[in-house]
Amino acid sequence: MTVEARDDPAPTRAQQRRERERAAARESILSAARELARSEGWDAVTMRRLAERIDYSANFAYRYFTGRDDILLALVRDGFTRLRETMDTASKQPMSGSATRASGTDVAAIRRAAHAYLDFALTEPDLYQLMYGLGGVRVPAADTWVEGQAVGDVLTGLLAAAGDRQPEQHVLQLWATAHGLIALLAVGRVDVDSAALHALLEDALTDCLTRALPTPAASPRRGTRSTGKRQL
Known part of the structure; x- marks a missing residue:
């Protein structure tokens, strides 16, 4: 006789x-960590400070996280997930104008995803800095x-769909450019506005x-470039 x-x-x-209730409590702790980092930096994010900020006992956060490192890990994982979703959503936006060729659509999707990466970093600089150390x-x-x-797979897939035979290599090149611009801005080595950063990324x-591509579309300019000052 068998048991089904x-x-x-x-x-x-x-x-x-x-x-x-558990999900809400975790989110309140993560939200407090983001706010504390935004105002005082990530070094200020401790279990004691978080407890003070959400007005609970010092042991409250330990019910949901093993410690500070666990909170930071959750924030980074959430950040990467949201960054991927942001890029994926941007790549799928309807193409404006009269372009209907598949190659044109593919190239436009690549551009939108790349600029969405930069926008995410500029909009949430504290989280981005934590994500990339x-x-x-x-x-x-x-x-x-x-x-x-x-995150990289989003661009890899878009490049491959557009006919790129070495998408991984070109994703690395584009990521190095976008991340390099953000890192230089974060440490104060460049003095440019967001429009200038987007123009540099567009180039x-x-x-x-x-x-990379057989017949890439021409670059659609995003507006007048702001020169800015660079400090190397």
Whole structure:
């Protein structure tokens, strides 16, 4: 006589409520960490300071995270997930104008995804610095390798769809440009506005796509370039 396998029972209302409460508590802690880092830097994010900020006992955060490093890891993983989603969404936006050729659409998607990467870093500089170890606090890259790789996979897939035979190599070149611009801005080595950064990235995209793709589309200018000052 055999016992038939049974599906796991559906969670009860009480279990669902506890799970919602747990998710809300975790998010309140993560939100407090982001706000504290934004105002005082990542070094200020400690379990004690977080408890003070959310007005709970010092042990409250330990119910949901093993410690500060666990909180930072959760923030980095969430950051990479949101960055990937932002780039993916941007790449799928309807193409403006009358261009209908597949190659033109593919190239426009690549450009939108690359500029979305830069916009994310400019909009959330504190989180971006934590994700890439620019803020003096590091989360081991091996712990978020899968999430970080997924960001690069967005551009890799778009380049491959457009006919690039070496998409991984060209993603590395584009990432080095975008990340390099952001890093120089973060440490105060360049004094440029966001329009100038996007213009520099656009030039790099045009150079890369000219080499990488059979018939890349011409660069659509995003506006007047702001020269700015550079400090090398």
